Amino acid sequence: MRNRRREPDQRRQDEQRQTPSPRTTHTGPLRVHGSSNTAHRTGRKSRAGLNGRHTTPLTTTASTGTFRRAAIDEVPLLREAARPAGTVHLHVDAAPAGLIIPFAPVRLPFAFEAGADSIAVSGHKMIGLPMPCGIALARREPTTSTRQVEYVGIDDTLVRCRRDGLAVLLLWYALRRLGMKGLAARARHCLRLAEVAVEILRHVGVRPWCHPVSTTVVFDRPREAVARRWDLAAEGPLAHPVVMPHVTRESLQRLARALP
Incomplete structure (x- = not known):
């Protein structure tokens, strides 16, 4: 997260x-x-x-x-x-x-x-x-x-030290499957859920907030056991989860119950 x-x-x-x-x-x-x-x-x-x-x-x-x-x-x-x-x-x-x-x-x-x-x-x-x-x-x-690659007979115009081709294929597939409508729906869902997270976490007194174009919800750093259990990114007095498409209202409510 x-x-x-x-x-x-x-x-x-x-x-x-x-x-x-x-x-x-x-x-x-x-x-x-x-x-x-x-x-x-x-x-x-x-x-x-x-x-x-x-x-x-x-x-x-x-x-x-x-x-x-x-x-x-x-x-x-x-x-x-x-x-x-x-x-x-x-x-x-x-x-x-x-x-x-x-x-x-x-x-x-x-x-x-x-x-x-x-x-x-x-x-x-x-x-x-x-x-x-x-x-x-x-x-x-x-x-x-460019660099001529002799054994395949073509010019190598790709960036050196690139990742493997499987990631490229999966990225292409995911973008084709989602399209602009799918990406927009995911983003708006996560933005709405980030607002829900702020409301849920406010009730347990951890002073949450997030920016209007972000799904990172920042709040007071909890006990280390909680931060580890929920894989929260923590530094100094603050911690945060990032609301991604797999996050649900129910999981946010479980996190809130673990915080006091």
Whole structure:
């Protein structure tokens, strides 16, 4: 049920400043994510430290959900902050919520339309494949070179160190089977159930909350035995489950009964 490192301590401080009230689900403007503050701070640091354009291309990464509090970076602001540096490749780690945000009731530009150059999405989360895998999308080719493979007589244009072909086949099958309607139905089901989780957990006094485009429900860290039994991701004073398609209201109620 289970990010970058900008500097772990600084990242943690930023997320604490970004955190909405711990008792509610939020349905207001996207500034509840606090990402705009992060981007503005990042922008000030970038402009202060990048006097002039650089000849060496740079790379920066945005997240659609940090590990501890599911904080989401605002990609358009990061793109604007990076502009003074010249050529900057902006990668979006959309593994946590890349297949949720497009179907959420609150609009949050995070992909190519927001200025991203590449995006990574998990295949073993919302899609539900049985092995860790993912999808990488990019504006341009990741490499301009090819290598002739003599024994099969073709050019090798694939990314090196790739995973096995079975994951690719299963991803293709799952996406064909689900389609856009199926993906949207899964995402909306999980978003609704995340709101239900907040309501259920609020009654046992653990101060739950979640962002409006996330299915990560954050609450006060329980006893270690409970965290292990329920495979909760825990760090510091907080823990969270992630509401995925297999989660049910009944399982959330059982978790709530285990918490006091």
